[in-house]
Amino acid sequence: MSDPASYRPAPGEIPDSPGVYRFSDPTGRVIYVGKAKSLRARLANYFAPLHTLHPRTARMVTTASQVQWTVVGTEVEALSLEYSWIKEFDPRFNVKYRDDKSYPYLAVTMAEEIPRVQVMRGAKRAGTRYFGPYSHAWAIRETVDLLLRVFPIRSCSAGVYRRAAASGRPCLLGYIEKCSAPCVGRISPAEHRDLAEDFCRFMAGETATFVRRVERQMREASDELDFERAARLRDDLAALRRVVEKNAVVLPDGTDADVFALASDELEISVQVFHVRGGRIRGQRGWVSERVEDLDESELTERLLQQVYAERGVEVPREVLVPVLPADAPELTELLSNTRGSRVEIRVPQRGDKRALMDTVRSNADGALALHKTRRAGDLTARSLALAQLQEELDLPASPLRIECYDISTTGGTHQVGSMVVFEDGLPKKSDYRQFVVRGESGEGARDDTEAMHEVLTRRLRRLAQEREASATSTEVDADGVPLGRVDPDTGRPRRFAYPPNLIVVDGGAPQVAAAARAVSEAGVVDVALIGLAKRLEEVWLPGEEFPLVLPRTSEGLYLLQRIRDEAHRFAITAHRKRRGAAMTRSVLDDIPGLGPARQKALLKQFGSVKGIRAASVEEIAAVKGFGPRLAATLSEALAAPGILEP
Structure with a gap:
């Protein structure tokens, strides 16, 4: 790691002009290329104090050992030169929109004496008409197969063409009338070129002309009682329409x-x-x-x-x-x-x-x-690599096979909900997910996210300690060898909170990590690692550290942490929306003691609304199934109280 001050140019050395600059590492390799309207103003930004820079920028300037620039006349020239340098030097800190595959084109080699239609990839050649790109080569072949009925131009390779010309016999496509067979003189080169021109015009969008022409020829053949030719033209027309349907108009003004x-x-x-x-x-x-x-x-x-x-x-x-x-x-x-x-x-x-x-x-x-x-998440190799990288980067004693992540969701401090998601072996274990209603010291919610995070972690770790203690004091085991202390006596299933995580991840930065670390310390847990993942810059915060840990952007470990954090956020948002929605649909009947969902349903079925219940007498209410005179009197008094309105 180098100090940017060691290679910072003097302010007077940098021109105040448009230009392109490049940073190089100690080996001379260019690692970043950029452009600027003013080189002096732009380069000054890179030599600001490191703590004020974005982590990606800070990493770049500490990797570099020198900076060079080239002055250009206009900003357009700067754009052009910037891309030329990016293409030439392939700098590692520049975003590169690299396509990992070569997309196929439908190509017609109009520069040849006998043009050929084919699938082409790679760099384009002069004198060749291209249509596409297509997602798959089979889509091109399917289109060509349909169009060769109407435009029977050459589609064979040069070797096949030469052999057919030498033998005087066309290839199979010539026999089935999907090639006009210029190789054996059935059609002249000029006539074949006209066919190729028509093919290109159709592919370029002039479809209506050719559809109308084939329709006219079909009607003429029918009028002349040449029904065999009319049937063939009917099939040609169907092929053209199928191609047109596959390329439906999306912009009616014919836009390119x-x-x-x-x-x-x-x-x-x-x-x-x-x-x-x-x-x-x-x-x-x-x-x-x-x-x-x-x-x-x-x-x-x-x-x-x-x-x-x-x-x-x-x-x-x-x-x-x-x-x-x-x-x-x-x-x-x-x-x-x-x-x-x-x-x-x-x-x-x-x-x-x-x-x-x-x-x-x-x-x-x-x-x-x-x-x-x-x-990427389903790749076993990638998951194994991610866990190994987390163990190395976080200096863990073992691979974090069980990771728990926590997030808080709230709206203006109301309806606060905490979420806990669990990943085992790099995959979500949804049966172990948990939701926490945050109560706070007052019972009405926490004051902020840090207090809510402390409460959620405290409750989870307290439960862990209790179940560990129950497991430790139990000497009996079940048929599978699981200590009975880990089994819920009511359900007979393992207590999932009894399994400690190898790593706890909280959504947030230093404040959230500090609150979580306090909860871990108060619970007396010493064998669980703790980190925080800050969303904006994807920084990893460790308890007690002044600066975050920045994992490589290509790290599978960072990708796994990001996925876990996003899942915790999704789970928390879902729980929060559900709780908020339930609160917004509460009825005045919910606040009356003794009225559960079944009794409320029976009342509304009998009287239709809260207004109807209020108008009913105590005797009428007591006659409803599940009610007695005492509960009916309580309900009538509650609804008659001032301020009780029908929602």
């Missing part, structure tokens, strides 16, 4: 646009993009990237567009729809317009079809991030 959406947490970012051409969705891409920079959503969007469209051969549409306007939007618009060769508009859709499509893309991004987390 890319629609981006982001979903993120503190560690990762899910990206989804729909490619709309001619008003139809022609392709979709999505991937999950690591979040390593301290960037807000507008800056993340800028980096996304910068990296997606800087790739060689990537088509820039007329419109780019984003969830929020990117930072430096005018400069980025100019950069993309220069790349496209005409005006590009970057905007946030506010209403209508484009807003609805943006919501769809966002739901896909949310779903992709949730699926990524689920698959």
